[in-house]
Amino acid sequence: MTKKSVDMRLHGTQNGMDICSVVPLDYPGAFEDEEMVKRALSALRRGPIRFHRNNVIACEGDAADYIFLVVSGIVRTCRMFQNGARSIVAFYLPGDLAGWADAKHSLSVEAATDAMVLFLKRSALLSVATRESPVASFLLAATTNELRRTQEHASLINRNAKSRVTSFLIDLWNRSGKTRDLHLPMSHQDIADHLGLTIETLSRTLTRMERSELITRTSHRTIAIRDRLLIADSMN
Amino acid sequence: MTKKSVDMRLHGTQNGMDICSVVPLDYPGAFEDEEMVKRALSALRRGPIRFHRNNVIACEGDAADYIFLVVSGIVRTCRMFQNGARSIVAFYLPGDLAGWADAKHSLSVEAATDAMVLFLKRSALLSVATRESPVASFLLAATTNELRRTQEHASLINRNAKSRVTSFLIDLWNRSGKTRDLHLPMSHQDIADHLGLTIETLSRTLTRMERSELITRTSHRTIAIRDRLLIADSMN
DNA sequence: CGTCATTTTGATAGCACTCAACGAAGGTGG
């Protein structure tokens, strides 16, 4: 339910990143020809380009000429509604492919933190995919994987605040290395808009979870996941 | 929030359907070699198999050996939670591909009405895709299309009952030919579980929408979408 | 240290859920 205008300034190009270090390619069925896929993506890359927090990378409705590979920082995809409400559909971590779409972007793509993003020309990627089947496999696997994650997120629609927060924390924890201390790189407002809660409810829920000893707040924006949370969640 | 056991009986195989008549292939980028894709899918098909309403086609966690092409009826994918709550993630109409996944089904696939379903062996499909790029394009386009629809559904998470119902009605209307009279083939319980509402709230919301002249209920399970609804929704 | 953004806490209101009962539709058997 954020109702703020967005800083539209774009920032300069900056080179020197190697795509090979950020594409994990850990999708089933894609690792067989990992080198070829990396080379193919590498040849198409433009950037990386640096974005400041809240900068818009692509607008809802724009032609999807490029798709985005997150190098560092967090990227979010979102949709705004008439009344100013905002839904954040997904967060993308370094190594993730964001903004995959057919002809048009159905969601706006934005930097949720300062971020570095590689641009990949979609038409070129598709054209390579028709010639090199490992690239096609990679794209299919990446899309299938994102579909699964989006389905999981969509299934939160009838769950209460505690379940939504738990699901978010565990998902982020799984994706960011399962370290005991989990850093939340995005704002509470972003998390709330992702979970369909207000920041107040999010805050209260985290407080209650800390009191129930499901989590511990070690420092600002850092949370330790306790075993009890993992056990409790494994039985949903 | 349904808490009912599911009828597990499976029903007999039955042949005589032509895959060409049910695969619309209206995805951007896939129509160029429509014939080849149809032939490829045709060669892999098993069935069609008939399922009665509420029969399970594939279980959450099962190896995704097959994916499913809906020939007639409605298929749903869903997830059950510990407390008996159920989320229906998506409905599939005739011509839709349901249960696409990597190694394991992350959602159970069930018949929401009596339905006829073609089985396609996933491994064979993937293998054909590596040789025939139009098949790979088709799979990618179909998956991308489903991702977009799931993202749209996920963005309902912070919207109220009226918006959710409106979104559902217009989506179904768009997918089922935009006839003035929209038949709801699935039960209110299924719709409610899809929208994260109770059947009572769904019923009350429909009643209120009828009183506001956004819809007209022509007969049981049939609704006429009024222009006012389309206009109102176009500005979300 | 002051300013601004972010997060937390409190009081109140509202929307959707729960529980309950009624009504409508479809199928079965007499």
Add this chain to the structure above:
DNA sequence: CCACCTTCGTTGAGTGCTATCAAAATGACG
């Protein structure tokens, strides 16, 4: 053809969870 039963959908009363509004507390940063 009708009585009966089961499933499904509607309506009402009351509760509860989350949103809203407001203000204080904390952190970031120059």
